[in-house]
Amino acid sequence: MANDDILLSVDNVHATYNHAITALHGVSFKLRRGQILALLGANGAGKTTTLKAVSNLLPAERGQVSAGTIRFEGVDVARRRPGDLVRAGLVQVLEGRHCFRSLTVEENLVSGGIGRSASGGEIKADLEQVYGYFPRLKEKRRTLSGLTSGGEQQMTAIGRALMSRPRLLVLDEPSMGLAPLVVQDIFLTLRRLNRDAGLTILVAEQNSAVALKYADEATVLENGVTVLAGSATELRQREDVRAFYLGQKPQPLAEATPIPAVA
Numbered sequence: 001m002a003n004d005d006i007l008l009s010v011d012n013v014h015a016t017y018n019h020a021i022t023a024l025h026g027v028s029f030k031l032r033r034g035q036i037l038a039l040l041g042a043n044g045a046g047k048t049t050t051l052k053a054v055s056n057l058l059p060a061e062r063g064q065v066s067a068g069t070i071r072f073e074g075v076d077v078a079r080r081r082p083g084d085l086v087r088a089g090l091v092q093v094l095e096g097r098h099c100f101r102s103l104t105v106e107e108n109l110v111s112g113g114i115g116r117s118a119s120g121g122e123i124k125a126d127l128e129q130v131y132g133y134f135p136r137l138k139e140k141r142r143t144l145s146g147l148t149s150g151g152e153q154q155m156t157a158i159g160r161a162l163m164s165r166p167r168l169l170v171l172d173e174p175s176m177g178l179a180p181l182v183v184q185d186i187f188l189t190l191r192r193l194n195r196d197a198g199l200t201i202l203v204a205e206q207n208s209a210v211a212l213k214y215a216d217e218a219t220v221l222e223n224g225v226t227v228l229a230g231s232a233t234e235l236r237q238r239e240d241v242r243a244f245y246l247g248q249k250p251q252p253l254a255e256a257t258p259i260p261a262v263a
């Protein structure tokens, strides 16, 4: 893999909360430009902690990366404040969507562009692009976000992230609490953003079936450790992944079969 191709590299990352709870002890993966990478794992596997480490958000929760490195475009993210990472193109949509409930959908979207010094015309053009990807948001643009559905709030949160023109969009469980058709709709739009606009995407998901359907590559975490990585097609075909992550047998991979270490 040529180094220039790699947008994000996570190397043997360990992370703790309160200097006491070890949430990650050996997470590694690489994300190439223009790809969608799914981070899979059960409850508590360490997906959210990994994403927060990538965006350098752990210190806000008394957490820290205690070993290993994370590089975005070759630069160690630990050296950059979260706001600087956003301006550099690394933007995260946090778990739970977090829209401003008392602002309209459009005001939420515009708030995503505030960090970069864009002209009114640029903001308008970006808004139209977001509406092109999410026509539902255009219909709801004057509605308070708190009065929109969970799916519309997820679309608003993604649209708001797009307004800052990311190069890497990081999403934490976008499917959470949404109906299957809405989830398909959101993932189809993510794939359009990836294929048409070349947006690189890192998405943590418990819904392995949908994530493996739309991702190019996937990495599986168990108890804070990377246990498996490969193309989404390869993973979909593996017996152990089908059994545990696609819903047939309640046994984590590490207990099911010995798994070769990830390079």
Ligand SMILES: Nc1ncnc2c1ncn2[C@@H]1O[C@H](COP(=O)(O)OP(=O)(O)OP(=O)(O)O)[C@@H](O)[C@H]1O
Pocket: 017, 018, 021, 022, 023, 041, 042, 043, 044, 045, 046, 047, 048, 049, 050, 061, 206
């Ligand atoms: N703010 C925090 N303070 C202390 N421990 C935490 C904190 N956040 C997460 N943890 C612990 O870190 C471990 C990994 O949690 P994390 O939320 O990263 O997993 P996850 O794979 O995202 O799970 P879920 O799918 O349930 O969100 C868990 O044991 C969790 O209890």
